[in-house]
Amino acid sequence: MTRSLRSRALRLTLGAAALIASSLPANAGDIAIEHAWSPTVASAARTRAVYMVIRNIGEAPRRIIGAKVDGFAMAHLHMSAVTDGVATMSRLDALDVSPGGSVAFAPGALHVMAMKPLSPPPPGAALSVTIEFANGELFTVEAEQKSMADGLKAMREHDHGS
């Protein structure tokens, strides 16, 4: 399915993921990628999800067109949704970030989905994730592995503190 989402549509999840303090931002020019993390998985896991916040701190609209995750043959921008009570995922071909705006990748919604593991990182090791922009720029961040519960807890604590 081909879809492009405006960052405004994701404002709801933005606050939730915005303050996971332990990961360092990747900051280059007009894009900042913060709080990248990936839930720990079973050893034979075939897929991984990666969450983060991508900020456009520049003056021009930016378009995210893809992702790569080291050790995996394939990674997509994915959106989880519940339609008529059924959980589904759909691939996004592009994601726009308006100037001064941001998009939050958060559990149950937008995520980078890594598939087809070739040489996935060992348990506990960070995942190296590259975000591709329409102008050809690539930004690579290290996504810390943490349990889904810990990741959600960090988001809740931020919610309650804001």
Next chain:
Amino acid sequence: MNPVVRIRAGLTGIAALALAYASGAAAQTGIELEQPVELPAFTLEDHDRAPFTEAALQGQWTLLMIGYTSCPDVCPFTLANLEHVLAEVSQKVRPDNMPEVVFLALDPERDRETLGEYVALFHPDFMGVTGDRAEIDRLVDALDATYRFTEPDADDFYEVHHSSSVSVIDPEGRLRAKLQPPFEAFITADLLARLQIAYRREHTQ
């Protein structure tokens, strides 16, 4: 505190009890069946390969979700939310009324090997179960749930689209309610505690 609204569900004619989130905007619901639904006999196995049958649903409350271990986002999110729900429930009910959480894995060929490790990521007491397709389907159908495998790609990669609700099963092994995303912990725990109160009331009359 939480407004309680009675609605009439159009699908099967069951009356539903919807719990609206206090803000109204972020709706969070559980649906309570007007009449408990008996579940059929089934033969599955748990993540230690021990038999898991309808008898395992007797004697305690059970929260049963369906999913698959290759599910990267929604299933881990739901299981982690259920862990948070249990923490809230523990503040509201006696220890012997704590529900058991069961993850029914829909893709046994891939799920069987990894199931125990997978559910333990979320809580040491969570139970994974799976089994033959016909037995999985018997239970899924009885829970009024559904799932569908997507077409595999050239690398045999596929997804499983599946019902997102969590079934609430009473200590007599009957379906009583469905929990729905986003499984907000306080409200979901409140619904479970009130289901238990209603259940005890039925049994003391």
